[in-house]
Amino acid sequence: MNKKPLAENQMLLTILASVISIAAGLIFGSVLLMILNPAKAGIGISAMLTTGFSSMDQFGKVLYQSAPLMLCGLSVGFAFKTGMFNIGATGQYTIGAFLALVGAIAFQLPWWACLLLSLIGGAVWGIFPGLFKALFNVNEVITSIMFNWIGMFLVNLLLANMPIMLASAWGASNSDRTANLAQANPGAVIPKGGLDALFGNSSWINISVFIAIIFAVICWFILEKTTFGYELKACGYNKESARYAGINANRNIVSSMIIAGALSGLGGGLYYLAGTIQYVLEKKTLAMGFNGIPVALLANSNPIGTIFSSLFISYIQVGGSAMQPNFSSESTDIIIAVIIYLAAFALLMKGVIQRFLESKIARKSDPGAGETKNDTSGDATNAASGAAAEDAAADEADDPEDVAAGPESGAAEDAGEVEK
Amino acid sequence: MTVAEDFVIEMLHITKVFPGIKANDDITLQLKRGEIHALLGENGAGKSTLMSVLFGLYQAEQGTIKKDGKEVQIKDPNDANRLGIGMVHQHFKLVECFSVLDNIILGVEDTKHGFLQKDEARKKVMALSEKYGLRVEPDALVSDISVGMQQRVEILKMLYRDNEILIFDEPTAVLTPQEIKELMEIMRGFKAEGKSILFITHKLSEIMAVADRCSVLRKGKYIGTVDIADTTREELSRMMVGRDVEFEIDKKSKNVGDVILSVKDMVVASKAHNNNAVKGVSFDVHAGEIVCIAGIEGNGQTELVYGLTGLEPLKSGTIELCGRDITHATIRERSKAGMSHIPEDRHKHGLVLDYTLEQNLVLQRYWEPRFQNHGIIKSAEVRTYAEGLIEKFDVRSGQGPVTTARSMSGGNQQKAIIAREIDKDPQLLIAVQPTRGLDVGAIEYIHNQLIEERDKGRAVLLISLELDEVRSLSDRILVIYEGEIVGDFDSVAMEELGLYMAGAKRKDRKEAAS
Numbered sequence: 001m002n003k004k005p006l007a008e009n010q011m012l013l014t015i016l017a018s019v020i021s022i023a024a025g026l027i028f029g030s031v032l033l034m035i036l037n038p039a040k041a042g043i044g045i046s047a048m049l050t051t052g053f054s055s056m057d058q059f060g061k062v063l064y065q066s067a068p069l070m071l072c073g074l075s076v077g078f079a080f081k082t083g084m085f086n087i088g089a090t091g092q093y094t095i096g097a098f099l100a101l102v103g104a105i106a107f108q109l110p111w112w113a114c115l116l117l118s119l120i121g122g123a124v125w126g127i128f129p130g131l132f133k134a135l136f137n138v139n140e141v142i143t144s145i146m147f148n149w150i151g152m153f154l155v156n157l158l159l160a161n162m163p164i165m166l167a168s169a170w171g172a173s174n175s176d177r178t179a180n181l182a183q184a185n186p187g188a189v190i191p192k193g194g195l196d197a198l199f200g201n202s203s204w205i206n207i208s209v210f211i212a213i214i215f216a217v218i219c220w221f222i223l224e225k226t227t228f229g230y231e232l233k234a235c236g237y238n239k240e241s242a243r244y245a246g247i248n249a250n251r252n253i254v255s256s257m258i259i260a261g262a263l264s265g266l267g268g269g270l271y272y273l274a275g276t277i278q279y280v281l282e283k284k285t286l287a288m289g290f291n292g293i294p295v296a297l298l299a300n301s302n303p304i305g306t307i308f309s310s311l312f313i314s315y316i317q318v319g320g321s322a323m324q325p326n327f328s329s330e331s332t333d334i335i336i337a338v339i340i341y342l343a344a345f346a347l348l349m350k351g352v353i354q355r356f357l358e359s360k361i362a363r364k365s366d367p368g369a370g371e372t373k374n375d376t377s378g379d380a381t382n383a384a385s386g387a388a389a390e391d392a393a394a395d396e397a398d399d400p401e402d403v404a405a406g407p408e409s410g411a412a413e414d415a416g417e418v419e420k
Numbered sequence: 421m422t423v424a425e426d427f428v429i430e431m432l433h434i435t436k437v438f439p440g441i442k443a444n445d446d447i448t449l450q451l452k453r454g455e456i457h458a459l460l461g462e463n464g465a466g467k468s469t470l471m472s473v474l475f476g477l478y479q480a481e482q483g484t485i486k487k488d489g490k491e492v493q494i495k496d497p498n499d500a501n502r503l504g505i506g507m508v509h510q511h512f513k514l515v516e517c518f519s520v521l522d523n524i525i526l527g528v529e530d531t532k533h534g535f536l537q538k539d540e541a542r543k544k545v546m547a548l549s550e551k552y553g554l555r556v557e558p559d560a561l562v563s564d565i566s567v568g569m570q571q572r573v574e575i576l577k578m579l580y581r582d583n584e585i586l587i588f589d590e591p592t593a594v595l596t597p598q599e600i601k602e603l604m605e606i607m608r609g610f611k612a613e614g615k616s617i618l619f620i621t622h623k624l625s626e627i628m629a630v631a632d633r634c635s636v637l638r639k640g641k642y643i644g645t646v647d648i649a650d651t652t653r654e655e656l657s658r659m660m661v662g663r664d665v666e667f668e669i670d671k672k673s674k675n676v677g678d679v680i681l682s683v684k685d686m687v688v689a690s691k692a693h694n695n696n697a698v699k700g701v702s703f704d705v706h707a708g709e710i711v712c713i714a715g716i717e718g719n720g721q722t723e724l725v726y727g728l729t730g731l732e733p734l735k736s737g738t739i740e741l742c743g744r745d746i747t748h749a750t751i752r753e754r755s756k757a758g759m760s761h762i763p764e765d766r767h768k769h770g771l772v773l774d775y776t777l778e779q780n781l782v783l784q785r786y787w788e789p790r791f792q793n794h795g796i797i798k799s800a801e802v803r804t805y806a807e808g809l810i811e812k813f814d815v816r817s818g819q820g821p822v823t824t825a826r827s828m829s830g831g832n833q834q835k836a837i838i839a840r841e842i843d844k845d846p847q848l849l850i851a852v853q854p855t856r857g858l859d860v861g862a863i864e865y866i867h868n869q870l871i872e873e874r875d876k877g878r879a880v881l882l883i884s885l886e887l888d889e890v891r892s893l894s895d896r897i898l899v900i901y902e903g904e905i906v907g908d909f910d911s912v913a914m915e916e917l918g919l920y921m922a923g924a925k926r927k928d929r930k931e932a933a934s
Binding site: 245 | 433459488729750751752753755761763770772773774775779787789792796799
């Protein structure tokens with residue numbers, strides 16, 4: 001009797017919907033693989049699905065890549081909660097990475113100080129779209145996209161003019177990328193915290209994923225438990241009623257963008273301070289920040305959900321790169337995109353499941369409907385009529401069959417279309 | 421059922437279930453040919469759901485609809501229209517930038533080689549307009565005409581489509597007393613023509629005036645149908661609410677204290693148009709009185725309140741609250757200084773709909789030390805406080821404090837706002853149309869709360885479009901017309917008030933003050 005019917009258990013529904021959506025994405029991705037390269041499709045699918053767990057080394061890579069993804073996802077999600085679309089995560093990420101590397105190579109700072117710098121760099125890059133929005137009501141999407149490009153070219157320009165930053169200054173021959181941290185400043189490499197032993201000497205693994213998770217919990221705490229988060233979310237849900245309640249919406253817009261920027265920036269720091277990747281001077285913006293968008297969407301902007309969605313996407317990406325020889329990187333990107341895309345239908349799927357269950361309940365709770373039997377309907381009926389409809393008084397004037405014939409008038413005529 | 425009865429529409433044993441609630445539970449509604457049939461019920465009683473079923477917007481799980489004794493399927497509004505069912509929605513469905521004529525023919529335009537043929541349509545519209553006394557200007561833009569005329573356009577739309585079953589969804593909510601009278605006449609004209617009318621309303625006086633029969637719904641259940649000739653207001657309200665309702669509010673004589681709010685020469689710009697919406701308004705509100713600003717919608721009330729509460733800056737003028745100049749104070753400062761605001765639009769301003777009830781109940785005071793410690797919300801305290809308010813103000817919801825505000829009924833949303841604003845213990849309570857769209861039970865409750873605040877010695881500024889409300893609550897009435905106060909009365913006859921509201925009469929300030 002007290003069992004909560006499935007249609008009302010939101011948590012379970014959400015999880016179920018996500019699982020179904022992800023499964024649909026994987027199936028659709030497999031179909032694509034079969035079309036692209038039927039002979040190797042089997043290998044491709046198994047590479048995509050199993051690589052992440054195939055060895056501790058690969059699993060370490062999943063965790064390592066998930067950390068910056070998680071932070072970019074948190075960044076986008078945090079801004080979303082405040083009603084802002086932070087499409088500038090990649091710019092903030094780039095600036096964060098740059099400052100972390102400058103701290104590590106040019107100033108020989110320890111890893112934690114470098115991470116702090118990346119946090120600050122991202123925050124500074126987040127301020128601008130926030131300020132423009134708050135002061136001049138300029139759409140944050142436009143400003144943050146422009147700041148993505150400004151950030152990227154600025155970093156390229158600065159690096160090209162800072163010879164000490166480049167690999168060529170530290171004994172390597174190439175000057176298109178930053179120095180290898182192992183040579184430049186081993187103290188700036190994020191410690192592995194003994195995890196390398198656990199992960200079979202994986203070159204990827206370090207404590208970054210735990211740092212990211214800590215920040216996810218902090219975000220959750222801010223949003224759910226503090227007055228600051230209460231104000232931020234109020235602005236995001238309904239700016240007008242936030243204003244009505246005396247909340248300074250503009251200040252919150254800027255604060256939220258600073259925090260979002262700091263998160264992305266830290267993501268950049270975590271990725272490049274691992275010591276396994278060097279920053280390459282490129283002419284396109286980094287994908288990591290943009291990948292934060294599906295991570296956040298998949299998690300419905302929930303910080304805790306972001307932990308899992310970033311792990312999932314990281315897992316798929318690691319699997320995708322293992323498909324490389326048989327499938328071009330473009331086609332693996334397409335397949336990854338398809339999977340993520342369908343996974344993002346979770347919300348839609350939830351609605352579908354809910355409607356399906358409700359129609360079942362509705363049919364069950366109709367005692368007179370005939371088609372279905374009533375023996376199991378106890379729970380459902382109870383739930384359906386639950387809160388509102390139990391009415392003590394179906395009492396007094398109950399019978400209306402008291403009428404005489406009204407005046408006669410013409411039969412129905414056809415009317416035109418409906419009003420819209 | 422005897423053969424003699426001539427029902428044009430029968431809705432038999434309609435059941436419509438939404439998750440967690442039976443919106444319509446075995447409801448039967450029979451509309452006789454050529455009658456005005458009122459459908460009465462509180463908010464959430466299932467009136468709109470039932471009409472949506474009839475109009476094809478929802479499909480009932482159970483039950484049948486018969487037209488002229490034959491069972492019909494109404495799957496969408498097109499089906500309803502083909503059966504001659506037309507509806508005037510509470511919120512008009514008109515294209516603002518189209519002319520009256522274009523709106524009427526929209527969707528059923530005659531064309532020849534792809535070009536509109538409006539001459540025939542114009543003739544037909546003018547003939548209908550003549551026949552039923554529905555005065556409209558066919559070439560005026562809808563955005564330029566009055567609300568009353570917009571409603572006539574909606575009615576002409578139904579007539580133009582030769583509908584013979586007319587549904588009016590709370591048609592009088594936006595009209596002046598004169599316009600309501602006219603509408604009643606028009607409805608009687610339709611009845612004489614043999615058209616059948618379903619008239620949804622909360623207002624008992626209108627039912628008594630114009631309807632032949634009335635069906636009452638309560639909490640999704642069918643309570644009964646009565647002949648208006650054999651019933652009384654009291655009985656109808658008892659059927660609707662399930663208990664006796666006081667119509668005349670028991671009001672103690674007022675005990676006026678100091679000036680709480682003093683407004684001088686206030687000017688507020690209009691957002692929509694390039695002029696001032698409030699043009700140099702001055703008035704005082706004292707402790708222990710209810711001052712009511714009466715007027716037809718759109719005469720500057722909204723901007724007046726925005727100016728008072730800080731949502732819009734003043735162009736000029738001053739506002740003093742308890743002797744303190746708050747002209748340039750922020751919204752939060754005004755709130756701290758003792759101003760409470762029950763906003764006109766509870767969805768736009770009053771509530772964060774995606775927040776839970778408890779989060780909404782602390783919306784004005786979450787920052788107080790009582791509810792937070794170094795920025796961390798004391799959830800337990802919020803819960804206790806919310807439960808207290810819910811209990812005290814009888815706010816009903818599915819899951820208590822954690823119910824999402826969006827899922828609550830309009831009446832309970834409003835109760836939550838009132839609970840929050842009154843519990844702040846304000847010096848000045850600004851209530852803007854606090855009973856809009858609510859049912860008799862909730863209205864009675866809210867009126868009593870306002871009176872209670874007044875008796876506690878609070879100043880209450882009530883902005884209302886409802887004359888009944890103005891009459892029964894106010895100690896003093898200010899009439900606003902086109903952004904100016906055109907009348908200031910201690911008491912006034914309703915007809916007289918209507919003339920002031922329509923701008924036909926005005927007192928100048930000196931006269932008003934004397």
